[in-house]
Structure formats: structure tokens, C-alpha cells
Amino acid sequence: MSKNLMEILKSSGYPNLQTADFSLAGFDAYINNRQKSTQGKGYRSYINSCVTLALYKILFESAVHNPGFVIIDTPLNGLDDPQEISDDATSELHNFRDILQHAFYQTLIRLAEYGQIIVMDNNKNLPELPSLEGKCDLIEFTKSTKRGRYGLLEGKTQDDFQDQEYVENEIQDEETTDQEGSETEKVEVDD
Known part of the structure; x- marks a missing residue:
């Protein structure tokens, strides 16, 4: 080495x-x-x-x-x-x-x-x-949709990832709500 x-x-x-x-x-x-x-x-x-x-x-x-x-x-x-x-x-x-x-x-x-x-x-x-x-x-990454290539992933911009993050957070919130609802139902059944 x-x-x-x-x-x-x-x-x-x-x-x-x-x-x-x-x-x-x-x-x-x-x-x-x-x-x-x-x-x-x-x-x-x-x-x-x-x-x-x-x-x-x-x-x-x-x-x-x-x-x-x-x-x-x-x-x-x-x-x-x-x-x-x-x-x-x-x-x-x-x-x-x-x-x-x-x-x-x-x-x-x-x-x-x-x-x-x-x-x-x-x-x-x-x-x-x-x-x-x-x-x-x-390859120059310009961070511009009008000139050159925006970034590493061709055809993707920062907005695409923010939208994806929003969707993932929404799905996670729904799963958390579903889990909380299921636990409540179990408690009601056990009474």
C-alpha cells in the first residue's frame, strides 16, 4: 500500500x-x-x-x-x-x-x-x-431544467424527491393510524 x-x-x-x-x-x-x-x-x-x-x-x-x-x-x-x-x-x-x-x-x-x-x-x-x-x-450538473443536466439522476429534479418524501411520509402516517386503530380495537375486544 x-x-x-x-x-x-x-x-x-x-x-x-x-x-x-x-x-x-x-x-x-x-x-x-x-x-x-x-x-x-x-x-x-x-x-x-x-x-x-x-x-x-x-x-x-x-x-x-x-x-x-x-x-x-x-x-x-x-x-x-x-x-x-x-x-x-x-x-x-x-x-x-x-x-x-x-x-x-x-x-x-x-x-x-x-x-x-x-x-x-x-x-x-x-x-x-x-x-x-x-x-x-x-457531465456538468447545472441544477437547471433549461440548461444541461439537472443532477446525477437523469430526468429527476429536487422537486421529484420532495414529492417522493411527502408521499412516503403520508404512507407512514396512514400505517401509524392503522396500527393505533388496531390496538384500540384489540382493547375493546378484550373488555
Whole structure:
């Protein structure tokens, strides 16, 4: 796991990378002998994404039952937060933010040979990558019924789920009323 993590961090542009270890005891990553929790939010998110990709690669190479895909949600979430700078090491990492974004997505392209990679990310985190063209399907969720695709479930909007929740609550209320009525009838019969 540590070997794969080191390879993925290196290919995805982690600056001044010297060591990458994964502790099975704590199920956590240590980068340059620093525990992941000492990093800022964006770099923790980035490291978690790299750990996920390292595990994905192990499953492809060794697992009897390889799922053949991985889903990563906002892998670079928080990298754009200027409040992240807390010490010299994090400040140095901050200078490499743009390089990290580009290199991370290039790494995803390379790892796609192992199976399907599904990434959900915000537009602000997506670097301009002409090399993505023809290698992936980019679907933008617009939350608009007039432009593009509304959301993950094609043809469904937020209103559809609110209506469904209303129906489920109505059914649950009816079942509760029926159960209460049945208990009352039992009490009357027992008298």
C-alpha cells in the first residue's frame, strides 16, 4: 500500500515528497513522516484521494473480487481555501496547488487503465486539461431544467424527491393510524 501511495503522490505532483507510508494500525497516511491530520483540509482531502487510488490499484492487481471502479467525491476539496496556510510546510504546499490539480487529473487518466474512475468535483477545482478530451465523459450538473443536466439522476429534479418524501411520509402516517386503530380495537375486544 505504501509503495502504491508513494507512486501516486509522486505522479500527482506532491511537492518535496520523500516518504509515504500507510499505517494499517491507524489506517492513516504519513507523508514525509507527518501524519495526515497535521495538514490543512485541502491536503487531507487530496491525500485521502491518493490513498483511495492506491487501494484501487491494489484491488485491481491482487483482489479476487475486484469491483473494477472507484468513485471519488471532490478529491481536491479545500485546496482553494486561503486559510489553509498554517506553517512553513503547508505554505510551501500551497504554492504548488495549481500544479497538484493538473497533475492529479493526469494521474487519474493514467490509472483509468485499471477500470472506471468516477469523479464528482466542483468546476472551480477542475483544471483546464485538453488532454482529457476523448478520454473521459465530462457531465456538468447545472441544477437547471433549461440548461444541461439537472443532477446525477437523469430526468429527476429536487422537486421529484420532495414529492417522493411527502408521499412516503403520508404512507407512514396512514400505517401509524392503522396500527393505533388496531390496538384500540384489540382493547375493546378484550373488555
